[in-house]
Amino acid sequence: MPGLRTWRTALTLAPAESDRSRDAHHLYRLVLSGFGGDASEGAGSTGRPAHVLFAPAREEPPAAAGNERPDAGRPVKVLVQSPQQPNWQPLLDDGRLSDAYAFTREYTYRAGQSLQLRVIANPSRKLRSPTRRVSLTDPAQVRAWLHRRLLEHGLSTDVGDIAVGPPRWIVGAKGSGDRFQLVTRTLQTGATVLDAAQVHDLLRDGLGQGKSYGCGLVLTHANRPAEQ
Structure with missing residues (x-):
C-alpha cells in the first residue's frame, strides 16, 4: 500500500x-x-x-x-x-x-485506523481582501476550524475531543524590513482515517497557513489495538 x-x-x-x-x-x-x-x-x-x-x-x-x-x-x-x-x-x-x-x-495508514495528532497551527480566516487573514481567537472557532480542515484531508474527529492550547504570538522582520506577527496554537486530538491517501498528503504538505514560520507540521502516531 x-x-x-x-x-x-x-x-x-x-x-x-x-x-x-x-x-x-x-x-x-x-x-x-x-x-x-x-x-x-x-x-x-x-x-x-x-x-x-x-x-x-x-x-x-x-x-x-x-x-x-x-x-x-x-x-x-x-x-x-x-x-x-x-x-x-x-x-x-x-x-x-x-x-x-x-x-x-x-x-502507511489505512482507512478505519485511529491515531493521535498534534500540530502547531495558525487557525485563521480570510477577510474580504484576498491577501489579508485574521487569526481565530475563540477556542470554539479554533476547534471547528481544525475539525473542518482535517475532514478535508481524510480524517474524522470529534470536535469536543480537540484540545486547544493558549495563543502564542511570534514576530519577525522580513528581508524587506517589514515586520509581521502571527498567532499560533498547539492543537491535539484523536482522529480516524477516512482516506489514507489524503492523510499521507496532509503529512507531506502540512496544515493551514504560516508554514514558513513553524506552523503546519502534523505529528501523528497510530493508536495501539486494544488488548483482547
Missing part, C-alpha cells in the same frame, strides 16, 4: 542562535540553509522548498503582564521534515547548531 517516507531532523540550537531565532524570519532562514538557502543576516527569503516543514520546541515564556500579548518563547530545538536529506554541517561547523540528528519516518 503506498504511504509516505520522509526525512526528519532534530536540531538543537546553540544558545546565541536560540536568542536570535525569537525572530521567526531568522529561524526560517536558518532552516532554509539546510537545503542550500542563505542563513546569513540580512539575506532575503529564497522561498520555502517544496514539502519542507518545521516545528520549533520553545522555552515556556514568562507570564504576560497586563494587556501584553503572550510571547511564544525562545526556540531551543526544531524538528524539520523534508523529502530529501538536508545538510546541516555548515551550521554545525559555525557553532550555530549544537546537534543535528537526521532519521527517516514511514507512514
